[in-house]
Each structure stands twice: as C-alpha cells, then as structure tokens.
Amino acid sequence: MPMYIISGSTSEKIEAISFSELDITENQIEELLRKNIEMICDEEESMLVVGQQVRNASNGRSDLTAVDDKGNIVLIEIKRDRKDIENRKEAFEFQAIRYAASYATIVDTEDLVNKVFGPYVEKHRSEYDYPSLTSSELGTRILNNFLEVNSAIEQFNKKQKIILAASDFDEQTLSAVAWLNDSGVDISCFKLIPYRIQGSIVFNVAKILPLNEYTDYYVNFLEKSISTKKQKSGLTKRVLPKIDAMLEWGVVKPGDTIRAKDRDETAILLDNGLIETNGVISSMQKWLKDLYGWSSIQTYVFAIHAESGKTLAEIRQKYMDEQSKKEI
Known part of the structure; x- marks a missing residue:
C-alpha cells in the first residue's frame, strides 16, 4: 500500500516496508x-x-x-x-x-x-x-x-x-x-x-x-470527502464525524469551553479542533486521557460543551438527526 508526498506539482511515491526491514522487534x-x-x-x-x-x-x-x-x-x-x-x-x-x-x-x-x-x-x-x-x-x-x-x-x-x-x-x-x-x-x-x-x-x-464494524454509525452526509464503502454483506461501513466537522457545522465554536465529565477541569476549544488548557495545546483525547488516567477514552462522551451542558456526542447526534429528517 503506497503513500504519496505531494510537493507543489510533483509527488513522491513511498512504499510500505516491513518491521523486520526496520529492525523493529x-x-x-x-x-x-x-x-x-x-x-x-x-x-x-x-x-x-x-x-x-x-x-x-x-x-x-x-x-x-x-x-x-x-x-x-x-x-x-x-x-x-x-x-x-x-x-x-x-x-x-x-x-x-x-x-x-x-x-x-x-x-x-x-x-x-x-x-x-x-x-x-x-x-x-x-x-x-x-x-x-x-x-x-x-x-x-x-x-x-x-x-x-x-x-x-x-x-x-x-x-x-x-x-x-x-x-x-x-x-x-x-x-x-x-x-x-x-x-x-x-x-x-x-x-x-x-x-x-x-x-x-x-x-x-x-x-x-470485521468488515461491518460500526455499521450503526451515521455517515457524515455533509462531508463528501468522507466516503462510504459497500461491504460484501451489503452493509455500509460508516464513521462518525469528528470535531472539525462539528466546527464547520457551527454547533460548537472556537472559544467555547469544554469541561471533562464529572470533573472541574476545563479547556478552550480552538479553531483547528485542538484544545488549550493552562497554556498547553493538545488534542481533546490526550487531555481527557491524561485527566482520567486511562489508555484511551470516548472523547465525545466525556467532553461536555459547557455553554449547552451537553456532551459533544449528544450535540453531534442531535444535529445529524435534524439533518437526516430534512433529507427525508
């Protein structure tokens, strides 16, 4: 599976290599x-x-x-x-x-x-x-x-x-x-x-x-760049939109306050989807991961939009439900 580095009007093809070639154990x-x-x-x-x-x-x-x-x-x-x-x-x-x-x-x-x-x-x-x-x-x-x-x-x-x-x-x-x-x-x-x-x-x-993992997820129908892939079973593999899409929709805005669920700690949402807290800029997942001390975290469930009091997951779900009704 090759990757490509684009520089101006030229591109460089990068081929995958093995861990053994890299001497990685x-x-x-x-x-x-x-x-x-x-x-x-x-x-x-x-x-x-x-x-x-x-x-x-x-x-x-x-x-x-x-x-x-x-x-x-x-x-x-x-x-x-x-x-x-x-x-x-x-x-x-x-x-x-x-x-x-x-x-x-x-x-x-x-x-x-x-x-x-x-x-x-x-x-x-x-x-x-x-x-x-x-x-x-x-x-x-x-x-x-x-x-x-x-x-x-x-x-x-x-x-x-x-x-x-x-x-x-x-x-x-x-x-x-x-x-x-x-x-x-x-x-x-x-x-x-x-x-x-x-x-x-x-x-x-x-x-x-498995091929049909996340089939219960919504497809981001507003982002044409997020594609759906038909599986052999006839199901569609779908992914949930992330914070960049939510910013584009306008359901959250740069400068909004994000609070960790059941915690007092807060952060400020930036226009690139990252957050800032105590002068440190990081991804929302890393901030929450460090707060809770877990290896990985459901970011959109544990991030509370302070202005609305709702989780990012709830805001996302509501917006997509409303858009889905308009499509019918």
Missing part, C-alpha cells in the same frame, strides 16, 4: 501500542491497559491485556510481519483464542487485579501517582473507577474480545477471523503499516476485520 511494537493504545481503537471507545506479558496456566504469554468501556476483557496479540505469522507452528488466531479462554475464568475485578493489573501497576509504577498505595490498592481504585464511570461494573468480563495486530496478515488468518466473527467471536485485525519518510518512521493503521 515485536517487543518494541508491544511497547508502542501499550503507550498508544488509541492506535487500535478510536475516540468512540474507552480502554484501560491492565496487563503485559501475562502468563497463563499453560505458561503461554499474552502480549497486552485491556478492559474496554463495556467491561469486556480485551486480549491484544501482536506479530511483526506476515512471515512471522506464517512461520508459526500454532495459528496466530488460535493462540489468541486460548489466551482469551483463560481470561474467561477471571471471576471479578479483585481477581483481575490480583492476577493481572496489580503486577502490571507494579511493573510500571513510575507512570502512576499515589505512592502511598500498594500496587493492588491502586489497581483496584483505577479499575473500579473506570468501570463505574463507564457504567460497566455489572457487565465486567461477561465477554472477551481479541485484537490481532501485525503489519500484514496471511489469507488463512483472515479467513479464520472472518469465520470466527460470523460465529459470534469478537475478534478484530489491525494492520500497522510502517513507512520511512524523510528519516522518520510513519505508521498507517487500518482496521481490516
């Missing part, structure tokens, strides 16, 4: 995703990383473990390149299924903290505040807060999810994942495609399975 990819889990989720999903290299009863090690805003335990398995997948004795997706099955035995949040999250907090203790708390106490506080805020306590670990990440996948893995999805297993494939551009490494992240 699987451990390095794992650490990249651990610190930037939003690469394999988006602003419509909250996720808390709770484990790394967790050993199961059969001495297998899962790469990353997370909990999502629906209370699901999420198993994330990583391979560098297609060749690494094809050379495995055990199928990539089957290894992930075995690990996910072991997580199904987690009975409650205390069990997850004792077996997974507590050791993870201890390993990365420098990344957390509250030095007076033990790793288990801190893990319990963070996990329970995450589940409470997302109204997911009652749904904790009712289901497990699997995410496979690699720079490319072989046909057998994709075929197996498609069949597993059709059979009710929640498993996704993300391509992390690296490029070397002007001395820097750039990633293109693409979700390739």
Whole structure:
C-alpha cells in the first residue's frame, strides 16, 4: 500500500516496508501500542491497559491485556510481519483464542487485579501517582473507577474480545477471523503499516476485520470527502464525524469551553479542533486521557460543551438527526 508526498506539482511515491526491514522487534511494537493504545481503537471507545506479558496456566504469554468501556476483557496479540505469522507452528488466531479462554475464568475485578493489573501497576509504577498505595490498592481504585464511570461494573468480563495486530496478515488468518466473527467471536485485525519518510518512521493503521464494524454509525452526509464503502454483506461501513466537522457545522465554536465529565477541569476549544488548557495545546483525547488516567477514552462522551451542558456526542447526534429528517 503506497503513500504519496505531494510537493507543489510533483509527488513522491513511498512504499510500505516491513518491521523486520526496520529492525523493529515485536517487543518494541508491544511497547508502542501499550503507550498508544488509541492506535487500535478510536475516540468512540474507552480502554484501560491492565496487563503485559501475562502468563497463563499453560505458561503461554499474552502480549497486552485491556478492559474496554463495556467491561469486556480485551486480549491484544501482536506479530511483526506476515512471515512471522506464517512461520508459526500454532495459528496466530488460535493462540489468541486460548489466551482469551483463560481470561474467561477471571471471576471479578479483585481477581483481575490480583492476577493481572496489580503486577502490571507494579511493573510500571513510575507512570502512576499515589505512592502511598500498594500496587493492588491502586489497581483496584483505577479499575473500579473506570468501570463505574463507564457504567460497566455489572457487565465486567461477561465477554472477551481479541485484537490481532501485525503489519500484514496471511489469507488463512483472515479467513479464520472472518469465520470466527460470523460465529459470534469478537475478534478484530489491525494492520500497522510502517513507512520511512524523510528519516522518520510513519505508521498507517487500518482496521481490516470485521468488515461491518460500526455499521450503526451515521455517515457524515455533509462531508463528501468522507466516503462510504459497500461491504460484501451489503452493509455500509460508516464513521462518525469528528470535531472539525462539528466546527464547520457551527454547533460548537472556537472559544467555547469544554469541561471533562464529572470533573472541574476545563479547556478552550480552538479553531483547528485542538484544545488549550493552562497554556498547553493538545488534542481533546490526550487531555481527557491524561485527566482520567486511562489508555484511551470516548472523547465525545466525556467532553461536555459547557455553554449547552451537553456532551459533544449528544450535540453531534442531535444535529445529524435534524439533518437526516430534512433529507427525508
């Protein structure tokens, strides 16, 4: 999958390369995703990383473990390149299924903290505040807060999810994942495609399975640049508009105040969709992520438009509903 750099009237074609060509190890990819889990989720999903290299009863090690805003335990398995997948004795997706099955035995949040999250907090203790708390106490506080805020306590670990990440996948893995999805297993494939551009490494992240993910989302019918893609099932893959579209619609304006849900902290919305708080400019997701201490956050659910008192998700939904009625 090539990329192009446009400079004036000329363009330069940049071909994708492999992680092995870049001498990037699987451990390095794992650490990249651990610190930037939003690469394999988006602003419509909250996720808390709770484990790394967790050993199961059969001495297998899962790469990353997370909990999502629906209370699901999420198993994330990583391979560098297609060749690494094809050379495995055990199928990539089957290894992930075995690990996910072991997580199904987690009975409650205390069990997850004792077996997974507590050791993870201890390993990365420098990344957390509250030095007076033990790793288990801190893990319990963070996990329970995450589940409470997302109204997911009652749904904790009712289901497990699997995410496979690699720079490319072989046909057998994709075929197996498609069949597993059709059979009710929640498993996704993300391509992390690296490029070397002007001395820097750039990633293109693409979700390739399941094909019909987010089919309940609205298409941004006012933004012709956002395309819809027909899938084999006849469904349409749709994406929700982001803050730049909301600014263009005029439903929010530069200078508006954005407040974090259930928090006192506020920020000022800028004309480019970024926010400014205490003189620091950042994305809204990064600001909220840092406030809540989560790995990824549902930006439009946790960002309150102070002038209206509504979440950005509610404002967006109302506007699109009104426009949809006009189209009928």
